[in-house]
Amino acid sequence: GESVGLHLPTLSVQEGDNSIINCAYSNSASDYFIWYKQESGKGPQFIIDIRSNMDKRQGQRVTVLLNKTVKHLSLQIAATQPGDSAVYFCAEKMGYGNKLVFGAGTILRVKS
Amino acid sequence: DAGITQSPRHKVTETGTPVTLRCHQTENHRYMYWYRQDPGHGLRLIHYSYGVKDTDKGEVSDGYSVSRSKTEDFLLTLESATSSQTSVYFCAISESNRDGGGYTFGSGTRLTVV
Numbered sequence: 227g228e229s230v231g232l233h234l235p236t237l238s239v240q241e242g243d244n245s246i247i248n249c250a251y252s253n254s255a256s257d258y259f260i261w262y263k264q265e266s267g268k269g270p271q272f273i274i275d276i277r278s279n280m281d282k283r284q285g286q287r288v289t290v291l292l293n294k295t296v297k298h299l300s301l302q303i304a305a306t307q308p309g310d311s312a313v314y315f316c317a318e319k320m321g322y323g324n325k326l327v328f329g330a331g332t333i334l335r336v337k338s
Numbered sequence: 339d340a341g342i343t344q345s346p347r348h349k350v351t352e353t354g355t356p357v358t359l360r361c362h363q364t365e366n367h368r369y370m371y372w373y374r375q376d377p378g379h380g381l382r383l384i385h386y387s388y389g390v391k392d393t394d395k396g397e398v399s400d401g402y403s404v405s406r407s408k409t410e411d412f413l414l415t416l417e418s419a420t421s422s423q424t425s426v427y428f429c430a431i432s433e434s435n436r437d438g439g440g441y442t443f444g445s446g447t448r449l450t451v452v
Contacts, residue, residue: 234378260440262440267445267446268445268446269428269430269443269444269445269446270381270428270441270443271443272440272441272442275440315380315381317440325371325383325386325396326383326440326441327383328373328380328381328382329380330378330379330380331380
């Protein structure tokens with residue numbers, strides 16, 4: 227697959243452990259945030275989203291936390307599995323036309 | 339991904355030649371986007387469209403043009419390819435933001451300019 231992971235931060239976790247991936251966003255006026263997962267050779271896939279009027283949102287095995295005071299977003303993955311190995315991107319929405327701005331990404335490696 | 343296809347999947351072209359990448363959707367979504375992805379840079383927006391014949395520039399639009407003559411197709415053209423345009427290009431679609439959710443991405447086009 228395409229090498230998009232050069233120079234990205236890497237998180238290595240043991241299978242079954244919980245993972246926390248962090249993201250600092252840039253614009254205090256952003257009102258919508260999304261986490262994407264990208265596996266090698268594929269396009270990004272939507273994981274979970276959160277609006278700025280919320281602090282926390284839970285999905286299946288994933289939780290997103292939003293701290294607007296420090297402009298920080300985190301993705302928690304419970305009971306991490308080998309299939310969770312991928313690059314994870316946070317994105318924020320700002321401006322007319324529903325445009326998203328993406329962070330650089332974090333590599334998650336799950337050790338069996 | 340279902341509902342969005344990119345073509346070609348891979349292309350090698352020579353410096354100075356024009357190149358057109360195609361994005362086709364079957365979802366009837368209003369918004370379409372072209373991103374490029376380079377190591378360490380995440381995804382950067384090249385151009386986007388908010389309707390037929392309605393397009394606008396993104397953050398890295400120099401050297402690229404787009405066209406959207408019908409809802410389902412969004413074309414990205416490199417007028418005169420340069421080595422700096424070697425990248426993986428992703429198309430994405432979305433409905434309005436009122437329903438939440440994110441973009442649906444295509445599988446990407448890997449372009450190499452030699």
